[in-house]
Amino acid sequence: MKKILIAAALTASTGLVQAADYKLDPTHSFINFKTGHLGVSWLQGRFNDISGNFSWDADKPNDAMIDITINTASVDSNHAERDKHLRSDDFLDVEKYPTASFKSTGFDGKTLSGDLTLHGVTKPISFEVSKVGEGKDPWGGYRAGFVGTYDLKRSEFGIDKNLGPAAEVIKLELNVEGIRK
Known part of the structure; x- marks a missing residue:
């Protein structure tokens, strides 16, 4: 009987240290962007349709992973004609490249590394990540x-439309909220 209790305790504790899997909550996850407009202000927007999954264990942050897919046609800069232009082959070319994605390859507890695929180009990138919070929800x-x-350089992903030096870099902000599966 004592061996069974020890085995059960080990099994239960092993379950506690495994990473939890989360599904992105698309209504509370955002990919926002901004880029310079003529050197005098910012053009801001977001992608309204993202999906994905991640794994997270606070005791083993280095085991974290994330896989996100972005519907590029969901770009929204709060101006229909500009969005139409952003979807064109001058920029996102959504007919040829309907999705963009990010798949992590490593996390050191602070910096997330992975492969970003955008406009048919895949490049390894790294960026700082911080946890906003975690806990039970009301449901x-x-x-x-x-x-x-x-900070994404458009030209590195084959988006070469010249809008001047103020618009070469696009500042991305990734906000993800996941629901544990």
């Missing part, structure tokens, strides 16, 4: 949220 689930930022 009986458990959630975790993270934020990270990355």
Whole structure:
């Protein structure tokens, strides 16, 4: 009987140290962007349709992983004609490249590394990530949220439309909230 209790305790404790899997909550996860407009202000927007999963264990942050897919046609800069232009082959070319994605390859507890695929180009990138929080939600689930930022150079992903030097870098902010599966 004592061996059974020890085995049960070991099994239970092993379950506690495994990473939890989360599904992105698309209504509380955002990919926002901003880029310079003529050197006098910011053009801001976001992608309205993202999906994905991540794994997270606070005791083993280096085992974290994330896999996100972005519907590029969901770009929204709060101006229909500009969004139409952003979807064109001058920029996102959504007919040829309907999705962008990020798949992590490593996390050191602070810096997330992975492969970003955008406009048909895949490049390894790294950026700082911090946990916003985690805990029970009012519906009986458990959630975790993270934020990270990355400065993307359009030309590195084959988006070469010349809008002047103020618009070469696009500042991305990734806000993800996941619901534990």
